[in-house]
Amino acid sequence: MSWALHLANACYVVSYAVKDILWLRFVTLFASVITVIGVWFMPGAPRSLVIWQVVFFAINLVRFVQLVHDRRPVRLPPDARRLAASVFRGLRPRDLLRLLAVGETREHAPGERVIARGEPLDHLAIVIDGTARVELADRRAVELSHGAFIGEIGYLTGKPPAADVVAVTALRVVRWPCAALRAFLASHDDTRTALQLVLGADLAAKLRG
């Protein structure tokens, strides 16, 4: 079975030569199978060689499957598609889906209080559908619609909100628990950068009035 070992080594040569990591792993997987066959049928060959090849194969296979999964095209559901087009334009679709998966969708009836002034707030939300009204202490009111954040000042500063937010129409939001969102962003730098950009633009707009 020495031809199998030659074929396997030829595959390894090819795998070292290719630039794309997916092809490298694919060719190496193939080479591992050929190596195992060659060693298995080789008289007197130690079985430990087969065991090590199986270990290499298993690690490689897991990484290969992950790579294939990561490279598959992403189909965004309608809400995510709207957010991608309007708010998270710089975020890759897969990252947006991961970000949204950290939160949950909540619905509020018209007139329902979404956040209350002075009460500790442990989540950040973004409006998907409907309208909410921010009622400030001095009786000024600001309307929030699709793509606007709710509770972002509390999220950024840790302070309780200085205004009530009430649903004007049926309101649908994505709501992220602050602790879970921070933990997620700590390990997803690109998403953190994208969210910071969006929050920065949101704050700049609020400062401009």
Place this chain on the structure above:
Amino acid sequence: MTLAVGQPVPRALADAEVRDPAGEAHRLAEAWRERDAVVVFVRHFACAGCAEHVAALRPRLAELAALGVGVTIVGNGTPPQLAAFVEREQLADVTCVTDPSLAAYRAAGLVRSAWGTFGPRALAEHVRLGVRGYASGRARGDHLQQGGTLYVTRAGALAYHERQRRVGDRAPVGDVVDVALAQRALAAEAV
């Protein structure tokens, strides 16, 4: 003389004399005279870790500027070495100064350490940086001095303080942007 987040920066830090690439003297407090400032202390002007730090900071400069935050980079070589650093790192639109006396570094409570430069973890960092394409050259400044990052509000209060302990340490730029966002959020709330 201690630095504490939320407190005014010490007088010695605000008054520390730094020099621009032309050799002209300035007070460090000029950095936060008109707007909030991120003050990044680099080690020396040929430091690989500092080049990596600047590379991480550069894409976020426009975002910080949009938040009304200026960035000042402080090194410790001579003014001509600073001028070469500014050109090499393409920092013409960033305020860069140098503090050859290290007075600002001391006032900022930053570490000066041989262990931080030559210790095993520092050497491992040199290897990591080399693999990523950042090689240290001959020191242009004090090679034992470590860096750090401060966020000082326009009112002169310290909002963020990070001290590097060894080569390759650096404040995550995302943390600095978070501080800038929090400052803007407080301003928005006041409005």
